[in-house]
Amino acid sequence: MTTTLITNIGELVTNDPEAEDLLGLVQDAALVVEGSRIAWTGRAADAPDADERVDLGGRAVVPGFVDSHSHLVFAGDRAQEFAARMAGTPYAAGGIRTTVAATRAATDEQLTSHVARLVEEMRRQGTTTVEIKSGYGLTVKDEARSLAVARQFTEETTYLGAHVVPDGDPGEYVDLVTGPMLDAAREHARWIDVFCERGAFDADQARAILGAGAGAGLRGRLHANQLGYGDGVRLAAELGLLAVDHCTYLADEDVDALRDSGTIATLLPGVEFSTRQPYPDARRLIDAGVRVAIASDCNPGSCFTSSVPLCIALAVREMGMTPAEAVHAATYRGAEALDRDDVGALVVGRRADLAVLDAPTHVHLAYRPGVPLVVQTWIAGRPG
Amino acid sequence: MTTTLITNIGELVTNDPEAEDLLGLVQDAALVVEGSRIAWTGRAADAPDADERVDLGGRAVVPGFVDSHSHLVFAGDRAQEFAARMAGTPYAAGGIRTTVAATRAATDEQLTSHVARLVEEMRRQGTTTVEIKSGYGLTVKDEARSLAVARQFTEETTYLGAHVVPDGDPGEYVDLVTGPMLDAAREHARWIDVFCERGAFDADQARAILGAGAGAGLRGRLHANQLGYGDGVRLAAELGLLAVDHCTYLADEDVDALRDSGTIATLLPGVEFSTRQPYPDARRLIDAGVRVAIASDCNPGSCFTSSVPLCIALAVREMGMTPAEAVHAATYRGAEALDRDDVGALVVGRRADLAVLDAPTHVHLAYRPGVPLVVQTWIAGRPG
Numbered sequence: 118m119t120t121t122l123i124t125n126i127g128e129l130v131t132n133d134p135e136a137e138d139l140l141g142l143v144q145d146a147a148l149v150v151e152g153s154r155i156a157w158t159g160r161a162a163d164a165p166d167a168d169e170r171v172d173l174g175g176r177a178v179v180p181g182f183v184d185s186h187s188h189l190v191f192a193g194d195r196a197q198e199f200a201a202r203m204a205g206t207p208y209a210a211g212g213i214r215t216t217v218a219a220t221r222a223a224t225d226e227q228l229t230s231h232v233a234r235l236v237e238e239m240r241r242q243g244t245t246t247v248e249i250k251s252g253y254g255l256t257v258k259d260e261a262r263s264l265a266v267a268r269q270f271t272e273e274t275t276y277l278g279a280h281v282v283p284d285g286d287p288g289e290y291v292d293l294v295t296g297p298m299l300d301a302a303r304e305h306a307r308w309i310d311v312f313c314e315r316g317a318f319d320a321d322q323a324r325a326i327l328g329a330g331a332g333a334g335l336r337g338r339l340h341a342n343q344l345g346y347g348d349g350v351r352l353a354a355e356l357g358l359l360a361v362d363h364c365t366y367l368a369d370e371d372v373d374a375l376r377d378s379g380t381i382a383t384l385l386p387g388v389e390f391s392t393r394q395p396y397p398d399a400r401r402l403i404d405a406g407v408r409v410a411i412a413s414d415c416n417p418g419s420c421f422t423s424s425v426p427l428c429i430a431l432a433v434r435e436m437g438m439t440p441a442e443a444v445h446a447a448t449y450r451g452a453e454a455l456d457r458d459d460v461g462a463l464v465v466g467r468r469a470d471l472a473v474l475d476a477p478t479h480v481h482l483a484y485r486p487g488v489p490l491v492v493q494t495w496i497a498g499r500p501g
Numbered sequence: 502m503t504t505t506l507i508t509n510i511g512e513l514v515t516n517d518p519e520a521e522d523l524l525g526l527v528q529d530a531a532l533v534v535e536g537s538r539i540a541w542t543g544r545a546a547d548a549p550d551a552d553e554r555v556d557l558g559g560r561a562v563v564p565g566f567v568d569s570h571s572h573l574v575f576a577g578d579r580a581q582e583f584a585a586r587m588a589g590t591p592y593a594a595g596g597i598r599t600t601v602a603a604t605r606a607a608t609d610e611q612l613t614s615h616v617a618r619l620v621e622e623m624r625r626q627g628t629t630t631v632e633i634k635s636g637y638g639l640t641v642k643d644e645a646r647s648l649a650v651a652r653q654f655t656e657e658t659t660y661l662g663a664h665v666v667p668d669g670d671p672g673e674y675v676d677l678v679t680g681p682m683l684d685a686a687r688e689h690a691r692w693i694d695v696f697c698e699r700g701a702f703d704a705d706q707a708r709a710i711l712g713a714g715a716g717a718g719l720r721g722r723l724h725a726n727q728l729g730y731g732d733g734v735r736l737a738a739e740l741g742l743l744a745v746d747h748c749t750y751l752a753d754e755d756v757d758a759l760r761d762s763g764t765i766a767t768l769l770p771g772v773e774f775s776t777r778q779p780y781p782d783a784r785r786l787i788d789a790g791v792r793v794a795i796a797s798d799c800n801p802g803s804c805f806t807s808s809v810p811l812c813i814a815l816a817v818r819e820m821g822m823t824p825a826e827a828v829h830a831a832t833y834r835g836a837e838a839l840d841r842d843d844v845g846a847l848v849v850g851r852r853a854d855l856a857v858l859d860a861p862t863h864v865h866l867a868y869r870p871g872v873p874l875v876v877q878t879w880i881a882g883r884p885g
Contacts (some may be wrong), residue, residue, distance in 0.1 A: 152819075167622060177834070194861075196861075196864040196865060196868045197864070199864065199867070199868045200823065200824055200864055200867075202867075203817050203818070203823065203824070204823060237639050238872065241873070242872070242873070258596075270560075336589075384516075387870070387871075389869065390814075390818055390870060391818075391868070393818060399831060404628070414654050419870050420866075421869050422869055422871050422872055423869075423871070423872055424871030424872050426871060427811075427870055427871025427872075428871075430774075430871075432776075434587070434774055434777060439584065439587065439588060440584055440587070477578075477580075478580060480580040480581070480583065480584055483583070483584075483587070484578075484580045484583045484584075484775070484805050485805050485806055486774060486775065486806050486808070486811055486871075487624070487626075487771075487806050487808030487810060487811025487814075487870075487871055488622065488626070488806055488807055488808050488811075488814075489625070489873040
């Protein structure tokens with residue numbers, strides 16, 4: 118296999134779990150890519166020879182972002198709903214139905230080309246792994262095709278038939294979600310998720326849906342405690358889920374439950390930015406010993422950003438994270454939240470997924486908010 | 502002169518002051534560029550022939566951003582100060598001295614190449630006119646060379662010898678700023694500015710400095726009321742300045758003074774983002790009849806963003822502006838704040854400075870925060 122030496126890296130974020138510092142920083146660094154994998158990392162002065170050589174001129178390199186929460190399969194947009202919200206209309210989950218109607222009306226080709234565009238937009242901003250949910254189909258056929266579209270772009274597909282009750286009786290809809298819809302979705306999905314919130318699904322319904330999913334071989338995730346206090350986070354901890362997402366409104370017992378279960382809290386600060394809600398308190402969670410990931414939640418309703426760098430800047434400005442914690446949360450913790458040990462760190466054997474920054478250090482991702490600092494993204498050893 | 506038809510524009514923001522709506526929106530639009538100027542705008546179906554034709558595929562076009570407040574001439578960065586501030590150290594104007602030392606130590610070539618890089622970074626984000634201040638030299642020689650460097654990139658150069666007192670007696674420093682330093686700076690500058698704030702210069706000193714500047718042919722600007730209440734905004738109104746910048750802490754009488762004088766309030770929300778200060782209240786100002794511009798304040802200390810799109814998103818999220826008001830403030834009002842009637846609007850006779858968005862409408866600049874939506878920037882009729 119061809120080897121490539123990437124050298125003159127001003128600062129390399131390895132996320133090596135064996136390092137003394139959180140990010141496993143190496144100054145004046147280099148790394149060697151062999152095929153799709155990392156074969157060596159260290160000081161540039163100590164680097165071995167390779168077939169090819171790339172000089173980064175002192176730029177920083179971070180692991181590619183692992184965006185563990187997105188809703189990219191949809192049609193239409195909700196720019197006018199956004200503008201109305203900014204003028205004072207409160208955010209409500211019911212707006213999802215607008216996107217459901219547009220998504221059902223779209224062709225497979227339209228959905229696929231829209232996802233392709235957003236995945237490419239993410240890649241340009243440094244994202245190398247993305248989880249994609251269904252949830253704007255909400256019929257057997259439309260959930261299955263949403264997941265089939267998503268699967269063309271990622272292994273991390275999540276069945277979210279339980280996004281909102283589209284119409285009719287909630288109990289009958291749960292029967293559909295746990296029955297024929299699950300049967301049609303399972304072959305295209307790795308995960309199953311529920312929006313557990315007032316106005317969507319309650320904890321008993323979520324438990325039933327995740328249970329049915331587990332029976333079909335799908336691992337559970339949960340949207341919880343976004344819009345108010347509730348039982349969702351404690352349910353996630355009780356079920357031993359790998360991650361529970363949003364976590365904006367947490368009682369002390371929720372934090373304790375997350376710490377005790379080891380469930381990752383995935384925070385989505387772009388949502389609070391775009392809905393003008395209070396931000397979750399990452400500092401409180403980290404200080405309590407809870408693992409925190411951050412992700413984009415890219416979706417047309419509550420948060421139409423695809424920018425993990427913006428989420429990092431918001432995590433620092435608004436959620437009390439240090440720049441190092443925020444970068445780690447968007448890479449290493451994101452990989453953990455997807456149970457992936459092949460991405461999220463630049464250590465020997467992992468996939469060579471990385472973002473080159475037009476900046477000397479990772480701190481600039483928070484210090485220079487909004488600036489498109491990612492100048493090149495490599496996935497599986499290949500620059501894009 | 503060659504004419505170019507730019508057509509299939511999904512939404513065109515003209516900022517035509519004769520239009521009924523603030524942005525002078527035209528749907529399914531086109532425009533014709535002749536040389537460096539706009540020769541025609543209207544519905545694509547009505548467009549005249551031209552020598553060349555560019556099809557934008559339904560994308561939105563906005564006037565290029567007019568960033569009326571930046572400090573691009575400096576060396577070094579202050580990423581560690583930023584990280585410390587985010588961990589709880591309050592922002593103080595004294596940090597400017599760190600950059601002064603680095604700037605004095607830099608060569609002309611280093612300063613020039615650094616400004617070139619930032620101006621190009623701005624252009625990639627849609628900025629077509631930028632004001633650039635001195636203020637990190639603070640000696641006769643270093644202020645003059647800072648302005649000479651800035652003048653290579655813009656006509657809108659501002660002498661800010663009165664950024665902070667570098668050392669020694671404040672009275673003696675004001676004598677220097679109004680005497681030999683002004684003499685050396687005037688040939689390279691159009692404007693003169695003072696940081697009127699506790700810890701920098703008081704209103705009497707600001708009055709003296711702006712008066713001396715006026716005597717040398719430089720028009721006045723002012724940084725005021727950023728860190729606390731004070732006399733600066735009322736001084737700006739009393740002197741009839743075109744614009745006063747920051748305006749975070751305003752008493753009712755300050756707002757009244759701005760309304761009565763017609764002085765533009767230039768708000769810089771990137772600063773509040775990066776210093777974790779409260780945001781200025783644009784809604785209050787607009788509702789009182791004050792003209793509001795927004796700008797980046799790109800500088801290494803309080804705000805190292807060059808992104809006007811981020812400032813637009815912050816203006817909507819944090820300052821109560823509508824997306825239309827924010828886009829207008831970053832284009833038309835920015836031009837007014839620099840007394841420029843040749844930029845800031847896409848109407849016949851003005852310079853063909855525009856940004857093409859990978860989005861159907863201007864609302865997406867706020868709806869999709871952090872996403873690099875500007876796919877092409879034209880300056881004086883030429884794409885870059």
